[in-house]
Amino acid sequence: EAGVTQSPTHLIKTRGQQATLRCSPISGHTSVYWYQQALGLGLQFLLWYDEGEERNRGNFPPRFSGRQFPNYSSELNVNALELEDSALYLCASSLAVRNTIYFGEGSWLTVV
């Protein structure tokens, strides 16, 4: 069974541009979570989607947004990129009724 898959693996953008990251959850999982991990730091919660709805978001500005599609895959969009947005963006998924989340390999975003 495939795990959580993310794309692209690496992405380089310039300041002010927009980035779109994609995530496919484990089959059967309806919840998708997005985390930001800056180099050498811990995991910062970004967004949680469940059944197509945004259920919770972390302390990030509105230029961080996303959506979940009917097939439960998800996109994370970051607008007006800033240098400090450079980080590993991790997607995770879980079953609707369990609390255990499983991560993908992440997408490295570099803003220059």
Added chain:
Amino acid sequence: GQQLNQSPQSMFIQEGEDVSMNCTSSSIFNTWLWYKQDPGEGPVLLIALYKAGELTSNGRLTAQFGITRKDSFLNISASIPSDVGIYFCAGHPNAGNNRKLIWGLGTSLAVNP
């Protein structure tokens, strides 16, 4: 935001030694999770704990859900070089939005062969 107190922050040990790390919270948790992250990769779930007092093993790893529900520990026995990485604890608070995980800042483990 709320964070777990995870300690130690880093460890440097000799191959073969046992390792112990723990996480504490000021509030009650109903789930404790332990993850390992290798450099440049996503965290991998090691052990999940759902009941107070629960003791669970996964190979050389053992983790326990504290009786007070405010702490958890992870032990690694007979460490090997591939144990190197960052270990994170995470948990769901008993109150509030129990789908939002609270994370520790990680324990960085280095193993000297």
